[in-house]
Amino acid sequence: MLKSNLSRFPIAVFFLFSLLVVKPLHAEEVVVYSARIEQLIKPMFDAFTKETGIKVKYVTDNEGALLARLEAEGKNTPADMLITADAGNLWAAAQAGLLQPVKSAVLENNIPAHLRDPGNEWFGLSIRARTLIYNTKKVKPEELSTYEDLADAKWNKRLCLRTSKKVYNQSLVAMMIAEHGEAETEKIVKGWVANLAVDPLSDDTRALEFVAAGKCDVTLVNTYYFGRLMKKDPNLPLAIFWPNQNTNGVHVNVSGAGVTRHARHEQAAVKLLEFLSSDKAQNLFADVNMEYPVNPKIAADPFVAAWGGFKQNPINLVKAGELQTTAVKLMDRAGYQ
Ligand code: FE
Secondary structure, X not given: OHHHHHHHHXXXXXXXXXXXXXXXXXXXXXXXXXXXXXXXXXXXXXXXXXXXXXXXXXXXXXXXXXXXXXXXXXXXXXXXXXXXXXXXXXXXXXXXXXXXXXXXXXXXXXXXXXXXXXXOOOEEEEEEEEEEEEEOOOOOHHHOOOOHHHHOHHHOOOEEOXXXXXXHHHHHHHHHHHHHOHHHHHHHHHHHXXXXXXXXXXXXXXXXXHHHOOOOOEEEEEHHHHHXXXXXXXXXXXXXXXXXXXXXXXXXXXXXXXXXXXXXXXXXXXXXXXXXXXXXXXXXXXXXXXXXXXXXXXXXXXXXXXXXXXXXXXXXXXXXXXXXXXXXXXXXXXXXX
16 A cells, blocks of 8 residues: 555656646736726626636727738737627728637527627627706706607707717717618618707717707717716706607617637636626726626616616617728718718
């Protein structure tokens, strides 16, 4: 007995050695390129590292720069994951061959089908709703109904819109084309342009400020811009309206992520993606930017939830990408600058 135990001794020592020495040398990590700023991503990465021991390194920049960098680095990229806002951007990354499909029952279970790529190359992780905001002194909510109705002559010189150059509006119009077809959507967008109170504005916040100042009565923005403004000044005469509740629902988009085509830490990246869709990270991902969790089991932040529930448009967001060029051309023809 004693002899055979002794003969195992070197194996036991080697095993211990490998635990103490070899494992730390191969400590797992995952590298993320993120168009979301550090303060929006670091809390989730810290939680992930705490739970799994996998370190997360990250680079933040705007999505154009990150996509160009991924493309230039090709096979040599250190990045395992791309995080960015808007399905239009995620689709463009997939289209450029920068992402790879991930087959995961966890992701399929946590993320509704319309908020992820049917080809599994990108996954929505938080929902941003693009909805109507009106001046409470100038508009009664009963006057509002749908996105389409904003093309009606009754809104003449009462509408403010952000520029069509932003992907948010390109995605919105692309999704409208998916729903109504090109001819009908062009009519609607032409109607919007005819109803503009001022030329298209540079960003969503500016559009809200114009509505608050009474320069126009209603606009079309992502709700978190409304949230930011109202946190700063709760007395602004602004309120949310959820359009299309009797038809196809509010237009939603996502912030999301995908695993890069040339990921070196593919398994760790998939683990991180699954973690971001889980109940442990969903509030961290959504709440910091006043967005909505994609995981339907998770409730929104109370400040956001107070804006009320809404039915969302169920069309798959891949259309925001597929029809993006068509949308840009249509907005150009309609005179929407
Ligand atoms: Fe934004």
